[in-house]
Structures are given as C-alpha cells and as structure tokens.
Amino acid sequence: MADKHLSTQFDAELSGISNRVLEMGGLVESQLAQAMAALSNFSSETAAQVIAREELVNRMELEIDRDLSGVIARRQPTARDLRLLIAVSKTIANLERVGDEAARIARTVDKLINAGVSTRLRQPVADLAYEAELATASLRKSLDAFARLDTARALEVLKQDDQIDQEFDGLLRKLITYMMEDPRTISASIDLVFVAKAIERVGDHAKNLAEVIIYVVKGTDVRHASMEAVENAVR
Helix, strand or coil: HHHHHHHHHHHHHHHHHHHHHHHHHHHHHHHHHHHHHHHCCCCCCHHHHHHHHHHHHHHHHHHHHHHHHHHHHHHHCHHHHHHHHHHHHHHHHHHHHHHHHHHHHHHHHHHHHCCCCHHHHHHHHHHHHHHHHHHHHHHHHHEEEEEEECHHHHHHHHHHHHHHHHHHHHHHHHHHHHHHHCCCHHHHHHHHHHHHHHHHHHHHHHHHHHHHHHHHHHHCCEEECCHHHHHHHHC
16 A cells, blocks of 8 residues: 555656646747747847746756656656656756757847848748747657657657758758858858757757657667667657
C-alpha cells in the first residue's frame, strides 16, 4: 500500500513537471509569434514586450530544473522515468534558447527601426515570416509529441527540418542579391540575415525536442543518426 502511495505521488510529480514544461513551451511559442509581429509591423512596443518576457522564461527554466533535481534526489527513478526526467531537462534548455532567439529578433527590430528600414526589404521580411511559420509549426508539433510521448509525431518534425534549412538558404541568397543591387541596404540586410538564422535555430531546437522524445519512449539516442536509422528506431 505504501509503495502504491509513493508511486501515485511520483506520477503526480511527473505530471506536474510535464504540464509546466508545456506551459513554458506555450510561452516561448507566443514570444516567437510576438517577435515576428514586431518585425512585420516594425513595432518597437511589441518588441519591448518580447524582451520583457525573456526574464519569465529564464525563471521558469530555473524553477523546473530545481524541481527536477528534487524529484531525482527523493525518488531515485529508474529506466523510462529517469529518461523522462533527463528529457525534461533537455527540453526546458531548448525552450529557453527559443526564448533567447525570440528576444534576439526583438532587439534586431529595434535596431532596424532606429536605422530606418528600406522599403526594398519589405519582401524579405515577408519571407522571414514564412520561415517563422515553418519553425513555429515544428516547435508546436514537438510540444504536442512531448505531451503525448508520440514518436510518430516526433518523426514528422525530423523529416520537416530540411524545409526550414532550405528556406534559410533561399533567404540568404535573396538578401545577398539585395545587398549587391543596392549597397544602402547592406546594414539592414545583414540584420535580417541574423533574424533568419535565429528562426533556423528555433527549427533546430524543435528538432532536438523531437529527438529527446524518441529517446524517452524507445531508449535510443537518435542524434546524428540517418533518417533510415531513426525510422527503424521508431518502429
């Protein structure tokens, strides 16, 4: 009876931590969307809101990490439960970095506004919004896979990662063309390259989350593995 009670407590603690991870994920997803809105509308007010949220994201990471340490010390979990706790630690680290990228985009928006953005760069900004949609969709799908421990969903994220990379490469070529055609756009174009790279990193963090989920469920580390090997691990 005592063992069952302890098991129920442990399950409740795991569930509570998982819910807070999803809450943190929703926060950084919203932060990223807000950063892109700031860029699309060249709004310094919206950018400031994104930057202000960075502290909350950082605090959530520290709090969840502290709770994880407490659970490991008290419960001494084994096998899959331990893998889940390790996965949570990696997940919140990646989510915190997504928040960092959103804040970086917001700071770039302020820089662009202060410098005066050329109207010629409106199209690249629209293209950046599409890249951000792809990255946000991957992040949302990874969080959904985490909530359900769904390896098939995680595999979808890994398969779609190349699309974000291709979008980044296309944006880079386009921005280089703008700089060559009009040297006055060089400074702003370079800033937008950093925004594109920040968005690409969001996609990378979503991919990392997907790999972690496969590790939790299957016990197989699929980092740096071929897609064929990952598909075999998920089966």
